[in-house]
Amino acid sequence: MVIDIKGLQFRWQPSAPLVLALEDLTVTAGERLFIKGPSGSGKSTLLSLIAGVTTAAVGSVRVIDQALEQLGSVERDHFRADHIGYIFQMFNLIPYLSVLDNVTLPCRFSARRRTKARSRGRGLDAEARRLLQHLDMDQADLHQRAVTTLSVGQQQRVAAARALIGSPELLIADEPTSSLDADRRESFIRLLFDECRASGATLVFVSHDASLEHLFDRAIDLAVVNRSL
């Protein structure tokens, strides 16, 4: 079980209203889960909980058999660095780093992912180039360019390469395709699928765009399962 949420109740402050209440949510290894829901349905909160940025007072969030609420905040930061790749909606990249430096960024914070990225017997940059190539970013001149000169689609693929480097077990994508046009959305998702399959990663994909739902193994609607609504 990669994600195992039981009896979760989350509020920002003890006196604040309930934001998220999940009875039971499990994701198995290698699964590709689509989470849909309108804004305000608790998507961002759920992702913060899975990524270990926040913890809930009631219930349990287990990720890769680790109960996150039992870890301190520093340990959770370590845990995230080691096991989770994260893709934002847009502007995923650090503007002052090159494409390659952006891709290898997680390896600065996680020795585990650094070791795994090197396990193919090559350097970090070589591994970053390999991932970029798989994501149709194989023009070598792109790799040294300032990231601000890349198109939105190119930026998202760099972000995907960054989330994938060092083979984390879990990939979280927070509406990564909302800034792409329709035909690029699908191709981006297919590339993501291929890479997840190759590294054995589990994918949790959040979007309000129900048209993508059919591509995934399974879909849940937060508007339905979130009992606080």
Place this chain on the structure above:
Amino acid sequence: MAILSLAWKSLLNRRFTALLTLASIALSVTLLVGVERLRTEARASFANTLSGTDLIVGARSGPVQLLLYSVFRIGDATNNLSWESYQDIAAHPKVAWTVPISLGDSHRGFRVLGTTEAYFEHYRYGRDRRLSFEEGQPFSDLYDAVLGAEVADTLGYQIGDAIIVAHGAGEVSFAKHDDKPFRVLGILERTGTPVDRTVHVSLEAIEAIHVDWQSGAPIPGLSISADQARAMDLTPKAITAFLVGLESKIATFQVQRFVNEYPEEPLLAILPGVALSQLWDLIGVAENVLLIVSAFVVVVSLFGMLTALLTSLNERRREMAILRSVGARPGHVFALIMGEAGFLTLLGVLSGMALLYLALIAGQPLIERRFGIFVPIGGPTPYEWGLLGAVIAAGFLVGSIPSYRAYRLSLADGLAVRI
């Protein structure tokens, strides 16, 4: 370490504002350490306005007053001392040499000082430097004058020019010794001391121009020409003060006591070094003010850095969220901003010092020529190290403000991207 390389790259990305901040820190450090170095040297140079002289003797008054009129030619002596007392003390077995000084006249605002050849031989300033002639030589004839460098520069005199000495010390004087003009025989090199602003003549000359004067005015009906005066006995009856060099410094207090207890007339002997530092304490307030002002300039430049870092934070909240998402802790975010502040401060201090040394190398000859202050180009003194340390500490302290704010923001924002 990884976070420091991020901080460095982030600075390079914003190199324009970073360079401006860096420049203001660097310039303020140059100013601070430059002022410190100049004031140290100015103090040392002041303390060495007169060196090599063991005692200054004059009529009894205050030490600072005696110093002011005998060395700085400021103010007037309340009393003269008699030639006999001078002779008596000069003959003391522990006394190696004496230089008599007679003041009271002036030339277009510059004091005229009557003395002997011993003045050019024994007068020392700075680190045991003696007076040297840019042109000409010490006076030999009765009506010869030797000018200080500033007198010659300001009034445009050259060797052979005739000058008229005026009675009294004022800038404008109506009583002139115009019957006995002097000839410029020598011009001294610039010393950066009051010597530059002095017209030197012989003691006998002072006596000669006053032979037909009494109580500060010409005696009516009596006129003795310049040549007639030569034939007269021109031994002075009194002098204003005299400098004393001793056989050995050990005798200083013994001779000082001898002078202060001299029974024939009330006299005062002072140690020039002690009196000079007393005087510096009096007027040295300005140098402290200067150092404080330049310290404030450093503070202002650090506030510039604070502003630059704080205003950048809001547009960097996305960057913080990205860093958090790849596993950076809020502490890393703190270290990132702190690293930038640290780089700016350290580089600012380094380039400020580099700038200072460049300025010193370029300006050293000029400063020495204009002000007589020799500024040595050595490594920082312990006090300067202290100043630099304080600047760096202040830089980190100031840097901790935006760093802490970034820390709080990244803790609150988490992975949420807010703009």
